[in-house]
Amino acid sequence: MRADHSGRAQAPGEGREALLEVRDLVKHFPLTQGVLFRRQIGAVKAVDGISFDLHKGETLGIVGESGCGKSTVAKLVTHLEQPTSGTIRYKGEDVTRLSGRALKAVRRNIQMVFQDPYTSLNPRMTVGDIVGEPFDIHPEVAPKGDRRRRVQELLDVVGLNPEYINRYPHQFSGGQRQRIGIARGLALRPEVIVADEPVSALDVSVQAQVVNLMERLQDEFGLSYMFIAHDLSIVRHISDRVAVMYLGKIVEIGTETEIYDHPTHPYTQALLSAVPVPDPESEGKRERIVLEGDVPSPANPPSGCRFRTRCWKAQQRCADEEPALAVPENFAATLPDEPVHHPSACHFAAERATVIPPVG
Template sequence: MAEPILEVRDLVKHYPLTRGILFRKQVGAVRAVDGVDFALGRGETLGIVGESGCGKSTVAKMLVNLERPTSGSIRYKGEDITRLSGRALKAVRRNIQMVFQDPYTSLNPRMTVGDIIGEPYDIHPEAAPKGDRRRRVRELLDVVGLNPEYINRYPHQFSGGQRQRIGIARGLALRPEVIVADEPVSALDVSVQAQVVNLMDRLQSEFGLAYVFIAHDLSIVRHISDRVGVMYLGRIVETGTDTEIYEHPTHPYTQALLSAVPVPDPAAREHRERIILTGDVPSPTNIPSGCRFRTRCWKAQERCALEVPALAVPEWFGTAGGPAAHDSACHFAAEKQVVPVDEDGDGPG
């Protein structure tokens, strides 16, 4: 990958737990994000997947500076944006926009569609001349597949899929270079999900956008992503291209996630090995020692409780090369094909 447009290094976000009323004392912390590293290239899509509560949305909020990290760095074009404020931060935010998860609560019900999409121009007046804004809003509605005549309607007059298109249009208003999409299709019907994902795919080609695409649905992530990062309990445990992750997973957690992906072909479904994890996800206030997945892992040994596995290519894969030689945070990483692969090599979905 060429020089990344966005680079995240050792990103940490801890929320303090306090006790007392008059004299508050910190007694612990919720370790929502606990050392995340990744890079995003121009025009690339990085998918981030994982269970609820693993820290995906917290990472998204830190990327657009809605949350300040406890430590670590987020570099946009080489500049650490975690240290910016005022005008400098405002300038960066113009180039890093966000599409929120819930299309019903992310739009102000008291504002018309024209006002919602045009609001970024009020915050960044240099992006469009005042007399040209209404035309720009109409163009954006057309770009996302909505009738420009809807400009004076209110959010309650639209379906969920249409509202998410409005959210995407708002994100595109300032012509950003990076869009952080936090589960943009999880609240939509399956048929509408496909429409929105295809729309985002087309817009990426038209505008040269880079996406950080967060989702639960692994089939959708594979459809849109160039690379995938799998998160568990605040950390990325495996990362690689879509082919490496889906067809050659090496981390036990990734393999368990993939085994739960619905397979439409009944014949292929019969030959799939289902991996069912035991126990619950540990509390982020009490992270297990060593490998944080060891309490649910069928490969766990004494070493897993003593040593934190590094996110790197396992040495026994490094010499052989191939698609299994990608970063995996496991002491006993081993390739295992979990999802049946179609003849065209695309897998399910």
């Protein structure tokens, strides 16, 4: 196999600057026992050695079921959590080794939009204080006398009335609150925004509005997104590339077309088969893949391939040897621009017909 952890051969617009380079990222949370004398008896392997790149102006979607480590990756990239090992490079500089002013400068360029629009906003602060708070931490961005105007401009950019600046979060709907969160993320003019399931708590119609807003802002401000979600339809709509995670590992990564129309990993195929199809005729033609068993504990993952305990292709090799995230051997001879020529962490990777809703 030809290793290609970053999936860069599949990135649209190859040659663009890689803003983020994540290599062999690991985050283990210790499991302890005892009251007076605590000792570590194990670890929850939330993220266990993932690698990817995020290019300038690109949207990288990260999908997977609950507990696979998506949100932990978001916290590591934004330095809300310290990694156990691995590197996160922003424009070539390893941010995991930074502290003080150097880290503060990098954090200004990597902002986060949180999942819950209700708990992510302080109910005791006005909208003006919430959106303007980044200016208190980074006063060089906006002088004190200019902050009110800047906040009103940000509210206007995200589609809110600038006169709402003195209102409180409880006076807004869920979609409006998420727009406030996006305005706060844009305040410092970052280059990268990590969106951790930003629409999962919203109604379907509001989800479309927020996703369309994010696409418009990306074009307007030249943003790069890490878009984390479990809704495969939304991820397909907004993403240039997609990484599929399972139990702390990336199992497949490629362009939107490669992942959705030509999936080669069994887990990706199972996920796509579960997406509802509005057309009864198409729904009747496709095969539903039902996975047996439960997701293994991240504190004690299976040996070799972590998906093998639920995979219909599993053989002894899957237990003995961990598959590399690489172009599978049976596709290595294909041309780089062919859709099956993308990294997939499976010893027996193969295409499988999947019917999913088209991009809206």
